[in-house]
Amino acid sequence: SPITYFMQFFPESLIRTIVEQTNLYSTQKIGVSINTNYSEICMFIAIQIKMSILHLPSYLMYWSKEMRFPPIADSISLKRYQKLRRFLHFVDNSTFNSDNSQTNFLKYNQSWMQSEQSHSVDEQIIPAKTKYSKFRQYNPKKPVKWGFKNMVRADSSGFIYGGKDSKQLALSDDATHLQKSAQTVVKLCQHLPVKQNHQLFFDNWFTTLDLLIYLKEIGINACGTIRGNEDLKKNGRGAVDFRSDFNSGILVTKWYDNNAVHIGSNFVGIEPMSTIDRWSSEIKEKVPIQCPQIITMYNKGMGGVDLADMLISLYRTEVKTRRWYIKIFWHCIDIAKVNAWLLYRRHCNEMSISKKSQRTLLNFVVDISDNLLYRNSCSTPTRGRPSNKRKLENDTLPGKKPFTPTPNEILRFDQISHWPEPRSQRGRCRLCKSGYSQIYCSKCHVCLCLKSSNNCFKEFHCK
Incomplete structure (x- = not known):
């Protein structure tokens, strides 16, 4: 079931920690505990997930007379929701080190990564405009301009691995000579099985020749673009130049498309050459040009993080808050939803279940929300503002057949x-x-x- 997959990435123990810390935080703030419990926090998370599916300009409108949304308004009162929203917390402030920027909300089961061969490392932007954080960054060339930069590793299907701040991961002594950006790749790949033909792709912000050599030594195939200032424009599209080092086994290739592309690898070369179609403005039609194997492999393996970002953005949990860590918490919830669905899809494909019979991401997220909403509850949720109760089978309007939906x-x-x-x-x-x-x-x-x-x-x- 969807909730079973979701709880693999967001376990019950984590929810109980949130319950404990939320009660403690409310006591520290107002001197009285709000006395929340496991079922109520599950309900609160479910409500936020429902809000990510059906967006309204303000959360107050879900309880308003004009725009009332019964699945939310009937579950919890507005005042109680606001109280949970205000005091939601995850750590004890009295013992928390403010210099520790770790945001480890998700702990992934490392066994899932065995089945995927291609992985990519890239930056992920968590949208946030809050001014009360030293972590917020402005990225003028990114689709998301303001937010927190998060370095992640994902496979080609968009399944994200990690969850720990790279600063908190131990670095082996033989990798201390690498640049900081290259060290980030090493840290994110600590749990990637070595010498099992796994392929790792990254862009020019991470790539160095020392990194390619190091990854080859520990048994990880790697490929990444390189920043360069030379081009092959005079030779036209499809022109290729390369240099290789026999001792280290590193090959650096330069290929001209619309611009010169520099790329290095420790496991793949330019052969076999293939052809790809590109539009020619001179003859007004597509023409075939040469493409080396290293470019083909990179285009196929890179992009898992972008795919994950696209899936997350479809039903992103958006919360307006001044507390920056709340943004990261809900982002982790979104990652858990997408990862759970991708793992569900993978298992369905392994069992030869047709795609028509598989749940879509929307249906999957709705099921997670419904199951969290009624999790461990003794009855349907209590009402918030006064409203008409759901009619039972025989309490119907004249001329209408009695109907009650089959429960989840x-x-x-x-x-x-x-x-x-x-x-x-x-x-x-x-x-x-x-x-x-x-x-x-x-x-x-x-x-x-x-x-x-x-x-x-x-x-x-x-x-």
């Missing part, structure tokens, strides 16, 4: 507080469809037969 599978099979309760009027059984019963489930709100000869109530709640 996780809610239906969780075996928590499904109590049989009597009703004044009979309703059609949800399971056998041919019987009528005055017994309904207090949590699922559906009528079910409960007889010695026909126990639909038990069968309905068992897989």
